[in-house]
Amino acid sequence: MSGSSGTKPDGRVERGNQTRRLVLGRTMDIASIEGLEGLSLGRIANELELSKSGVFALFGSKEELQLATVRAAAAVFADRVVAPLGDLPAGPGRVWALCRNWLDYSAGRVFAGGCFFYAVSAEFDARSGPVHDAIVRARQDWTAYVEGELEGARRAGGLLPDADAPQLAFEIIALMEAANAQSVLLGEDGAYTRAAGGIARRLRAETASEALGEIDASGDRSSAPPA
Numbered sequence: 001m002s003g004s005s006g007t008k009p010d011g012r013v014e015r016g017n018q019t020r021r022l023v024l025g026r027t028m029d030i031a032s033i034e035g036l037e038g039l040s041l042g043r044i045a046n047e048l049e050l051s052k053s054g055v056f057a058l059f060g061s062k063e064e065l066q067l068a069t070v071r072a073a074a075a076v077f078a079d080r081v082v083a084p085l086g087d088l089p090a091g092p093g094r095v096w097a098l099c100r101n102w103l104d105y106s107a108g109r110v111f112a113g114g115c116f117f118y119a120v121s122a123e124f125d126a127r128s129g130p131v132h133d134a135i136v137r138a139r140q141d142w143t144a145y146v147e148g149e150l151e152g153a154r155r156a157g158g159l160l161p162d163a164d165a166p167q168l169a170f171e172i173i174a175l176m177e178a179a180n181a182q183s184v185l186l187g188e189d190g191a192y193t194r195a196a197g198g199i200a201r202r203l204r205a206e207t208a209s210e211a212l213g214e215i216d217a218s219g220d221r222s223s224a225p226p227a
Contacts, residue, residue, distance in 0.1 A: 020058050022048060024072040027065060031073075032113030035123040036066045036131060063131060070134045073116040074141075080105045082145070091158035092207045093214030095149050099172060099199050106180040107192045114184040117142070118177050143169060158211040168206060175199050 030038050045052040059065040081101045088094040106115045113119050124132045150165035179195035
């Protein structure tokens, strides 16, 4: 133990962390376009001009690289979609802001291939194993979060007393993912405006009259309440 009041950062550890961030930034984009099976330690080392042994030391195997990529993507997703909600009070306005954040995340190509989890879910939906399970957990966590926000809005009096949070969450997520799929495939963004309109109308149908002002009537993302 040193008698100094502070400790010097370990340069090797910091370099390893920097390399890890560099690698995962690239693997997230590759996976969103080509899928997680498009990843390999050798490919990443070559593309980023890193030593293969160094990349292997950080991840150990292709499967661990895939799992680390899923975890990294979940952190990026939370930062871009959930964190901006801040301390917005429970209610339809908070749900609407959450939906806008998701649409902006997909439309803004935070990941090069659109929504990371939409892409890799289709790739691993009929498989088994740790990577499949990690994707399932991420999807379940997201669905549960949307349901929880809707239930919170209902308890706060913003939604009608008989609003069915799981059903509404299913419909909202379906609209968002349909917009992502159409935009990625066709290369046009009009699907996001249509999805926003559909989500806004669906929320308004379940919103208590005194809380309708929290949702933009037109469903236009550009004039919706800011997140």
